[in-house]
Amino acid sequence: MRYPRLILGAATLATLLAGGAALAGDSVVEVEMLDYEYHPTELEVEAGTTVRWVNAETRTSHDIYFADEDIGSPRLFPEESWERTFEEPGTYPYHCRPHENRDMQGVVTVVPAE
Numbered sequence: 859m860r861y862p863r864l865i866l867g868a869a870t871l872a873t874l875l876a877g878g879a880a881l882a883g884d885s886v887v888e889v890e891m892l893d894y895e896y897h898p899t900e901l902e903v904e905a906g907t908t909v910r911w912v913n914a915e916t917r918t919s920h921d922i923y924f925a926d927e928d929i930g931s932p933r934l935f936p937e938e939s940w941e942r943t944f945e946e947p948g949t950y951p952y953h954c955r956p957h958e959n960r961d962m963q964g965v966v967t968v969v970p971a972e
């Protein structure tokens with residue numbers, strides 16, 4: 859009866875990864891766009907991590923724009939997503955161009971991989 863225990867362990871690990879704030883490199887972390895906000899607003903990841911922004915609204919579109927670097931997503935409609943992989947440690951502020959006036963913004967902090 860070892861096998862079921864292994865499966866349970868893997869599922870638990872997946873749950874932890876999905877909810878974690880700082881994660882190992884080469885993983886994917888999701889940021890939800892809902893109610894004109896990014897969730898989480900502030901995210902810390904290790905270098906090499908891919909961040910995936912997912913539009914969880916029912917009808918509002920958003921985008922992700924890093925003004926300092928002039929890097930941005932297309933406008934994302936509900937259920938659409940966009941990814942960016944962060945290789946270099948640093949602070950990456952971003953905002954939503956259509957909702958700049960609603961103060962819709964977030965920041966990704968990238969720390970060196972352990």
Ligand SMILES: [Cu+2]
Nearest residue numbers: 920921954957
């Ligand atoms: Cu927006």
